[in-house]
Amino acid sequence: MWLNTLLLALRSIRRNLMRSFLTILGIVIGVSAVITMVTVGNGATLSVQNQISGLGTNLLQIRPGQRMGPGSGSSSAPLFKEGDAEAIATQIGGVAAAAPQSRTGGTLVANGRNWASIITGSTNEWLMIGNWTLAQGREFSDAELRAGASVCMIGETVRRELFGSSPSLGESLRVKQISCEVIGVLGAKGPGSFGNDQDDLVLVPIKTLQRRITGNTQVNDLLVSMADDSDSTRVKASLTQLLRERRNLADTDEDNFNVLDTKQLADTLSGTTKVMTTLLGAVAAVSLLVGGIGIMNIMLVSVTERTREIGIRLAIGALEREVLLQFLIEAVMLSSLGGLIGIALATGASIALSNLMSIPYLFDASINLLSFLFSAAIGVIFGYFPARRAAGLNPIDALRHE
Numbered sequence: 001m002w003l004n005t006l007l008l009a010l011r012s013i014r015r016n017l018m019r020s021f022l023t024i025l026g027i028v029i030g031v032s033a034v035i036t037m038v039t040v041g042n043g044a045t046l047s048v049q050n051q052i053s054g055l056g057t058n059l060l061q062i063r064p065g066q067r068m069g070p071g072s073g074s075s076s077a078p079l080f081k082e083g084d085a086e087a088i089a090t091q092i093g094g095v096a097a098a099a100p101q102s103r104t105g106g107t108l109v110a111n112g113r114n115w116a117s118i119i120t121g122s123t124n125e126w127l128m129i130g131n132w133t134l135a136q137g138r139e140f141s142d143a144e145l146r147a148g149a150s151v152c153m154i155g156e157t158v159r160r161e162l163f164g165s166s167p168s169l170g171e172s173l174r175v176k177q178i179s180c181e182v183i184g185v186l187g188a189k190g191p192g193s194f195g196n197d198q199d200d201l202v203l204v205p206i207k208t209l210q211r212r213i214t215g216n217t218q219v220n221d222l223l224v225s226m227a228d229d230s231d232s233t234r235v236k237a238s239l240t241q242l243l244r245e246r247r248n249l250a251d252t253d254e255d256n257f258n259v260l261d262t263k264q265l266a267d268t269l270s271g272t273t274k275v276m277t278t279l280l281g282a283v284a285a286v287s288l289l290v291g292g293i294g295i296m297n298i299m300l301v302s303v304t305e306r307t308r309e310i311g312i313r314l315a316i317g318a319l320e321r322e323v324l325l326q327f328l329i330e331a332v333m334l335s336s337l338g339g340l341i342g343i344a345l346a347t348g349a350s351i352a353l354s355n356l357m358s359i360p361y362l363f364d365a366s367i368n369l370l371s372f373l374f375s376a377a378i379g380v381i382f383g384y385f386p387a388r389r390a391a392g393l394n395p396i397d398a399l400r401h402e
Contacts, residue, residue, distance in 0.1 A: 019298065024334050025294075026288070026290050026291025026338075027292070027295070027338030027342060027375050027378065028291075028342045030342065031338065031339050031346065031371045031374075031375050032341075033287060034281050034284045034367070034371050035350070036346045036349045038364060038367045039350040039363070039364055040277075041273060041276065041277025041280065042362045042364060043360050043361055044277075044357070045273040058096070058225055058228065059129060060224040060235070060239070060259055061221060061223055061259070061262065062222040062239070062260075063220075063257065063258055064079055064257050065256070065257065079218040079219055079220060080100065080221065080222055081219055082206060083246075084222055085100040085123075085223075086098070087242060088242065089125075091242060092238045093230075093238070094230030094238075096227045097128050097224075098125065098224045099125040099126040099129055099223045100223075101126065101221050101222065102218070103119065103120050103220055104213060105119070106119050106175060106176040106213070108175055109174040110163065110172065117201060120201050120203050120209075121205065121206035121208060122223075123140070123145060123205070124140055126203070126223065127139065127186075133187035134153070135186065135187045135188070137153065139153075140153075140183075145205045145207065146207070147207070148205055148208040148211045150180040150212070151181050151204070152180040152208075153186055154173065154184075154202050155188075155198070155200055156185065156188040156199040157199040158199070158201065159185050168182050169183070170182065173202070177212070178212045206219070224239065232261060232263070239259065243255075285374075291335075291375075291378065292382040296331075296382035296385060300386045300389070323387075324387045325387075326387075327383065327386060328383050328384060331383020334379060335375045335376055336375060339374075339375030340372070343371065346368075346371075347363075
């Protein structure tokens with residue numbers, strides 16, 4: 001009985017191919033939209049997490065001013081000193097490394113070319129905290145750090161723009177008013193979380209930047225890497241207390257610095273993208289309901305067109321449940337076929353959008369399976385009422401129908 005019913009349903013669908021295609025179009029659009037939105041959203045979430053984690057390992061970034069962004073008051077707040085980073089690294093438990101950081105912009109000249117870039121002054125700990133690797137060369141020696149020697153490491157963008165295919169190690173690079181030797185090339189990181197080019201920089205010892213470029217001993221911000229097993233809340237509390245003491249703040253004074261936890265930032269941004277993904281998926285799911293209504297409408301038309309056929313089947317002994325099953329299977333096959341086509345289209349669209357947006361493509365088996373089952377369920381729900389109407393026809397009235 002099941003095989004015969006299935007063959008009848010397939011014959012009916014094949015008899016009206018164009019109408020069948022237009023019937024499932026709503027299901028195709030709905031399934032493909034839901035899967036595409038969720039897949040791209042998951043890829044965007046992972047991209048945000050990767051870019052934030054690329055800033056550093058369990059990174060705390062400490063800046064002058066009471067809060068981040070415009071109006072933070074950072075211009076009036078005192079900057080840090082190099083000794084602040086040393087005190088954090090030696091006096092606070094749970095800290096893996098701490099590094100001072102000063103930055104300024106300037107023009108670089110080498111190999112007959114010039115390039116405007118960011119000049120960063122720090123220590124070797126800056127590399128570990130920021131998850132930087134050396135593609136070529138070496139780190140600063142202790143003597144170079146103490147003396148403020150004229151040595152530097154360059155990012156991949158600077159290497160490409162100034163040296164091209166020529167060797168860069170050991171070459172001379174003019175950084176604003178000083179000339180330094182390139183002792184290392186940093187491994188490429190690519191775009192940052194805010195669209196900036198992380199590889200467009202030159203790293204020099206912080207004393208070199210202070211004595212020969214900026215002419216002061218101030219530090220713009222502090223970078224702190226927490227140990228993997230540390231309690232971030234306790235570390236931040238200890239760090240805040242230490243800096244308040246070093247900056248001579250009274251108990252009634254507000255902090256004149258702020259601590260940014262990149263892990264919390266990543267969680268916040270990831271939560272936002274997940275909410276947006278869920279919202280877009282829910283909006284796209286509405287088209288599935290529209291597609292279900294389209295299936296019910298076409299099935300009602302089909303019942304009307306085939307009233308005489310139904311009457312003949314009932315008159316020669318077909319049971320009501322057999323007629324009900326025939327039309328129900330037909331509706332489920334239409335919606336399931338739409339679900340399969342929608343999954344195929346969604347896969348192609350998701351890969352294309354992921355490449356266009358430069359985010360990873362993540363195949364989510366659960367959302368694909370859920371969308372297919374939901375499309376099949378729509379066939380059952382919206383196909384039942386036309387099928388019930390067909391099964392409930394009076395054979396005599398059906399035979400009289402023209």
